[in-house]
Amino acid sequence: MLDYTHVDGLSAADIARLRAVYEPLTQSVRELIDATIRTEVDADAVAAAKAEIDSATARLRAVQCEGSFGVQTGADGQSMPWGNAVIGVRNPSAPPLVIHKDGDGGARSDFYLGAAFEGPPGHVHGGVSAKILDHILGDAASKPGAHRLTGTITVRYRRLTPLGRLHSEARVTHTDGFKTYAVGHIADATGITVEAEAVFIEPRWARG
Amino acid sequence: MLDYTHVDGLSAADIARLRAVYEPLTQSVRELIDATIRTEVDADAVAAAKAEIDSATARLRAVQCEGSFGVQTGADGQSMPWGNAVIGVRNPSAPPLVIHKDGDGGARSDFYLGAAFEGPPGHVHGGVSAKILDHILGDAASKPGAHRLTGTITVRYRRLTPLGRLHSEARVTHTDGFKTYAVGHIADATGITVEAEAVFIEPRWARG
Structure with missing residues (x-):
């Protein structure tokens, strides 16, 4: 059986607040993915960009969930498939x-x-x-x-x-x-x- | 007909050098994608990470190709499908x-x-x-x-x-x-x- 985690106490307002924090971050990473594929800057500029990216990753990994995001469900039954590879609002590789x-x-x-x-x-x-x-x-x-x-x-x-x-x-x-x-x-x-x-x-x- | 661009004068050594510049960048962005999905840091930390990411994107976009990467071919006929969604060594959303x-x-x-x-x-x-x-x-x-x-x-x-x-x-x-x-x-x-x-x-x- 799959683990559709019920997140205790996450109201619709809590979910909206979390989305407002994390969705713009995801959108920024989508832009970065596109830029990474298309860039033609030189090795020095790539190294400077890479240093910033690695710093951002370290900040984000300071507190993170184990494994994958999963499909969480709020107190009112709202589904949050935010890590999903096609529709995930927190998955930068989803279109979404x-x-x-x-x-x-x-x-x-x-x-x-x-x-x-x-x-x-x-x-x-x-x-x-x-x-x-x-x-x-x-x-x-x-x-x-x-x-x-x-x-x-x-x-x-x-x-x-x-x-x-x-x-x-x-x-x-x-x-x-x-x-x-x-x-x-x-x-x-x-x-x-x-x-x-x-x-x-x-x-x-x-x-x- | 598809545009399999022939890149004049790119020797095997040139291709290896380009790969050495851009592949570690791509790998860093793959790490960032994973961290973006799994992070549980607070809004201030997210904002700091986002600022670094946007700065990196701006550096990379200073010089970039039009549209998508395409499939380039070197002087000796080596195929470079580096933007490919499944195998692309420059596509952070590819496993690869x-x-x-x-x-x-x-x-x-x-x-x-x-x-x-x-x-x-x-x-x-x-x-x-x-x-x-x-x-x-x-x-x-x-x-x-x-x-x-x-x-x-x-x-x-x-x-x-x-x-x-x-x-x-x-x-x-x-x-x-x-x-x-x-x-x-x-x-x-x-x-x-x-x-x-x-x-x-x-x-x-x-x-x-």
Whole structure:
């Protein structure tokens, strides 16, 4: 069974305060990731930047949690998947996706992928598209309090996806006992570039 | 057609020198990403760290390439996919994977996934597994100078993959004209956790 930690006493106001402290830090690190890939400054400038980065890391590591962030839950049941590799507001390597759900098994997101997500020159890494589709289809297939894990996903590449502003959406097609089926795609301004279908499983330990 | 830039005059020694300048910077940013996710320091310490990070970013942005890194090629034909989201030695959000190929259509890698790659608490995001499998199967299916792009990939999750030390490998099963078929998996110390099969396509513009 997974450890969805309940954080005693964290009210909605506490969570908002924590987010206000840590989210701007995360956004700064996202900018740094982009600059690290694209920089052409000389060795002396790199050394000066590296010294500042190592100093910042030491400050942050002065007090830190064991292992990974996990998925914490506040007193009112608010989920805080802040370390998540796709949506985590505290994970600098997440784009992050902000996913909007409708009440009908649908999920959608508009997002931007820059230099950190490259595979073929100027284009999104095919694996990054698969990662995003896994998440958004899974989100469409999940309901609050009901954990679903990917069983199988198939991703079809119609054409290369350019880096830049993109859109993704997914919807549930049907359910069969503890299995939920979903489809979705990624699109650029001119249409669909990658599509996916998947089955999600409600784990045995989570079935009521 | 994709822009695999030929960098005039970059010898093997030049490439080694550039790597020695930029790879330690990238590794420092990887440490910072981990610390950013896991830190529990207070708002004042976060502000001090953020100021150093923003200063480092400004230093690095003083001279930078347009857009993304791309895939550059040195004078002797050495490929430099240094911005790549999975293997890029200059991409802090890449683990990065170091992939060893045998002469027989096989590829393998031992790697470590920490807090930045989390989905379910303590475990690898399913989409991250898909991303890695897309890359390693594609690497098995490719030969030097022959670009292959993912057509379709299917990923099956046998069980959750724990964060930590992992292994992945892939091999070509057969080819059919411009299509190459490959299979592979990710494993932890006790066995296979995720498996994949995919077909890769040699793009029309790259066929000889």
